Amino acid sequence: MPIKLIAIITMLIFNLPLAQAKENNTNEKTPIPDLISQPNTYWKNKLSPQVYQITRCSATEAPFTGKYWNNHENGTYKCSNCGIVLFDSKSKFDSHTGWPSFDKAMDNSVKTRTDSSYSMERNEVICKNCGAHLGHLFNDGPTSTGQRYCINSASLDFKKEGTVKKK
Numbered sequence: 001m002p003i004k005l006i007a008i009i010t011m012l013i014f015n016l017p018l019a020q021a022k023e024n025n026t027n028e029k030t031p032i033p034d035l036i037s038q039p040n041t042y043w044k045n046k047l048s049p050q051v052y053q054i055t056r057c058s059a060t061e062a063p064f065t066g067k068y069w070n071n072h073e074n075g076t077y078k079c080s081n082c083g084i085v086l087f088d089s090k091s092k093f094d095s096h097t098g099w100p101s102f103d104k105a106m107d108n109s110v111k112t113r114t115d116s117s118y119s120m121e122r123n124e125v126i127c128k129n130c131g132a133h134l135g136h137l138f139n140d141g142p143t144s145t146g147q148r149y150c151i152n153s154a155s156l157d158f159k160k161e162g163t164v165k166k167k
């Protein structure tokens with residue numbers, strides 16, 4: 001019977017988008033892995049030895065050696081470990097220290113904790129999302145914020161403004 005056939009086709013057509021929507025919902029509910037609690041072995045496998053030493057063992061790159069201390073291009077600086085945006089190039093300034101320096105971080109992207117190594121009391125800056133060591137925060141910044149985020153290039157991934165990701 002043609003009517004029966006039409007009914008079946010109609011059902012198929014209307015069911016298809018429903019099935020797709022269900023699949024999308026399921027994907028959205030997939031939990032994001034908790035990066036903060038990942039063991040060091042996870043990062044050792046994921047990162048280059050240099051990036052691992054700096055971001056996971058709190059090493060500091062030698063001044064004037066990193067890839068971004070002298071970068072003046074417009075864009076954003078992401079965490080080299082997890083990819084969240086940490087700094088905007090608009091916040092970057094020339095500190096003449098040999099490390100990329102910023103006068104503020106993106107909202108909700110970093111946190112600080114006291115670092116008492118090398119007989120100094122410093123504010124260590126870490127990525128709020130994955131716990132990567134980024135650098136230190138000082139209160140001697142030359143701009144109105146008074147802050148100087150002194151950050152290792154190895155902790156950052158620069159994304160130039162206008163760079164469109166190929167699909």
Ligand SMILES: [Zn+2]
Pocket residue numbers: 079080081082083084127128129130131132
């Ligand atoms: Zn991160």
